[in-house]
Every structure is written in C-alpha cells, then in structure tokens.
Amino acid sequence: MPSAPPRLEDVRTALERHADNPSAFLALNTRTEYFREEGLDGVIAYRTAGRRLVQFGGPFAAAEDRAPLLAAFQAHARSTRRKLMAVQLQRDDAELYARQGFTVNQIGASYAIDLERFTLRGSKFVRLRNKISRARRSGLVVTEADPLEVDAELTELDRDWLRGKGRFAKELAFLIGERTGEAAPLRRLFVGRIEGEVIGYISYSPVYGTRPGWLHDLTRRRREAPPGVMEAINAQAVQTFCEDGAAWLHLGFTPFTGLDGEHEVASASPMVGKVVRFLAEHGEKVYPSATQVAYKEKWDPHAVLPEYLAFDGGASLGAILALMRLTNAI
Structure with missing residues (x-):
C-alpha cells in the first residue's frame, strides 16, 4: 500500500539525496502529486490527467529502491484503472523503464x-x-x-x-x-x-x-x-x-531536439518515433524548439543529454495528446 503523501520538505530532501535529473527541482511545482511506498527510500512526482497518471522524471529514490518503487507505482496506477506514462526520463531511467515493460522513446534533449x-x-x-x-x-x-x-x-x-x-x-x-x-x-x-x-x-x-x-x-x-x-x-x-x-x-530540456537513433532503447515505438520526428520538423507552432535550441547553442554547451518518454502498456497517440494538453502545448 502507498504511504501517506509526503510534505514538500520531504520531497526536497529526497531530491537532494537521490535526484540526478537536471530538471528534478520542477517536481516541487504547485499542483504536483507524490507517491511513496512504505519501506522504500524515495518518491515519485506526477500529475493526474483524466484517466492517466503522468510521471515527471524517474523515481527519485535510492539505487536499490528505484525498481521496486516504480513497480509499486505501476501497480497503483493499475489499481485505480489509470494508464501510466512518464516524461523527462534520463538515460538510466529509460533503461529501467524498458526492463519493466514500458515502451520508451527519446523525446528531446537537455543542455548543460x-x-x-x-x-x-x-x-x-x-x-x-x-x-x-x-x-x-x-x-x-x-x-x-x-x-x-x-x-x-x-x-x-x-x-x-x-x-x-x-x-x-x-x-x-x-x-x-x-x-x-x-x-x-x-x-x-x-x-x-x-x-x-x-x-x-x-x-x-x-x-x-x-x-x-x-x-x-x-x-x-x-x-x-x-x-x-x-x-x-x-x-x-x-x-x-x-x-x-x-x-x-x-540550460534545460527542449523537446523534439537532439534526436539520434543511437539514443533509443530496445523498447522504442516506431509510431512515437515518427510523431516526435514530425514535430521536430513541423511543430514550431506547438513548441518553439528551434528558437530555444538556438539560444542554448549560443553558450556552446559541454553536454547534450537525451531525455525520454515512456508508456506503460504501449504507446498511443491519445497519450501524447494528453501530455500536450497537460503542458498547455495545445
């Protein structure tokens, strides 16, 4: 059974101890919900979007508790009859989610x-x-x-x-x-x-x-x-x-940029890959990726890190649209 929702200070402490995602602090945004499991050291941040739970980042947890915490959250989503997806996963997260049955695709990159x-x-x-x-x-x-x-x-x-x-x-x-x-x-x-x-x-x-x-x-x-x-x-x-x-x-995450087939993991969806590539080429009205990347590249970043989108139970266009509505992209 999931434990009681944590205080914001507890979430911040979990981020300080376990987060290796450069955008992890955004998990403290207003209206974010949190999931914990008794006996596991960590927290999951997410939003509810209709019949979907949209997780932000991977499990912010001790190394040995990352997989069990994700499995508990999967079970929680299924028990509430909601579909689970996750966004802005790092490479280690992407491999973890693929091992646990998620469909995982690169969605963009962050710059540092x-x-x-x-x-x-x-x-x-x-x-x-x-x-x-x-x-x-x-x-x-x-x-x-x-x-x-x-x-x-x-x-x-x-x-x-x-x-x-x-x-x-x-x-x-x-x-x-x-x-x-x-x-x-x-x-x-x-x-x-x-x-x-x-x-x-x-x-x-x-x-x-x-x-x-x-x-x-x-x-x-x-x-x-x-x-x-x-x-x-x-x-x-x-x-x-x-x-x-x-x-x-x-310099932050920019969707639909830094895409490279070498970044994909074994469980990638060809359909999602086509949608992401289409948005990379034609989606400026949805999200100003080209403008953002031009600004970031001015500073000659030393690291470009791929970020991922994951779906439990298979990818769907409806899930992508739900994410875009949640972020006010459409």
Whole structure:
C-alpha cells in the first residue's frame, strides 16, 4: 500500500539525496502529486490527467529502491484503472523503464555548461558578446532580486509577455518552473532593468546529482526589450554562479531536439518515433524548439543529454495528446 503523501520538505530532501535529473527541482511545482511506498527510500512526482497518471522524471529514490518503487507505482496506477506514462526520463531511467515493460522513446534533449570550462572569450562568442554589449549600452542593469520584493512588477511583466504571444496563447505548464509557490525561496532570480523598469528576468532552480549547480529555467521579457537582454541577464548570473563555486549551469530540456537513433532503447515505438520526428520538423507552432535550441547553442554547451518518454502498456497517440494538453502545448 502507498504511504501517506509526503510534505514538500520531504520531497526536497529526497531530491537532494537521490535526484540526478537536471530538471528534478520542477517536481516541487504547485499542483504536483507524490507517491511513496512504505519501506522504500524515495518518491515519485506526477500529475493526474483524466484517466492517466503522468510521471515527471524517474523515481527519485535510492539505487536499490528505484525498481521496486516504480513497480509499486505501476501497480497503483493499475489499481485505480489509470494508464501510466512518464516524461523527462534520463538515460538510466529509460533503461529501467524498458526492463519493466514500458515502451520508451527519446523525446528531446537537455543542455548543460561546465562552469569550470566556461568562457565568453574567443571568436565563436563574438556575436554573443556583441548582443550583451548592445543590451548594456541601452542602459540595462542586472541584479539578483528577492522574488517576494519584485512579485508585483514581475506579475505585470508576465501579463505583457503573454499578451505578446497572441490572443489564445497559454503559459506552458508542468515541464517548466515557477517563480512562486512554496519552493520559491530556494530559487535564484536575476532581473534586468532599464531606467528602473523591469525589462526581463530569469529564474534559476537548484540542480543536484552528478552535475550539480543551477537550472536556467523560467524566462520572461517585455515585448519592447532591446536585443541581448536575456543573454546579458544570463551572463551576469553565470558570473555570479562561478564566483559562488557552482559546477554546472543547465540550460534545460527542449523537446523534439537532439534526436539520434543511437539514443533509443530496445523498447522504442516506431509510431512515437515518427510523431516526435514530425514535430521536430513541423511543430514550431506547438513548441518553439528551434528558437530555444538556438539560444542554448549560443553558450556552446559541454553536454547534450537525451531525455525520454515512456508508456506503460504501449504507446498511443491519445497519450501524447494528453501530455500536450497537460503542458498547455495545445
């Protein structure tokens, strides 16, 4: 039988001890549900989407408890007559899920910078340095801010940003971070201002595991912001993180990118593979993958890590659509 739902602090502790997923901190997002099993050291994060349970990341658990915890969650889903799927799995997760009968496909990749090797010097960064300089010449001032102190300003900026996306646009959810909620004090926020007005911001979340550091997560900018604002904000954050001794800056997961047949596992679905490749080529209206990857590649990341989607009981187009609705992609 599953144990009682954990407190948020217990989930955070489990992430610190066991998570090796650079996006694991997003498991603390508001409205996330949690599953534990008595006697097992770990937790599973998920959302309920109709008749489906959509798990985020793999089991955040001790090595010996990962497989038993996943098996218990599979049994829980079946006992409630819900279908189980999981998203943003890492390679080790993908192999575990394949062994336990899931259909597993690569869905995208995440990108990361080794801060010990990071530099903006050299010819490859000329354009990036020029954009940052242009933003600074416009009067941009970047500072680290307390989320509570600037909440009203950022809320207004968020509204402006969303209006710029079009009448029917919705904010993406579930696989992207927040700047509010119980976990907000654990994040770091860098804000850009011109003549005192907030023009853009980036929120960073803690990353645990073998590549510890920070996750470049939620970003917003005003429609009239000059070019280079987000790059200048991130450059200031990188400088701060380096001074603090952080090891890695993770640029986050982007779906439908970094796809390679060599990354697939034995249980991959040809149908899902075709859908993912189609979205990689034609899905810019669903998710701006090309724009995101172009921004990330500006920083010359040192690691590109495949991420996976898994289905218990076989893949289906309906499951993919359910995930897209859950994330507000459609």
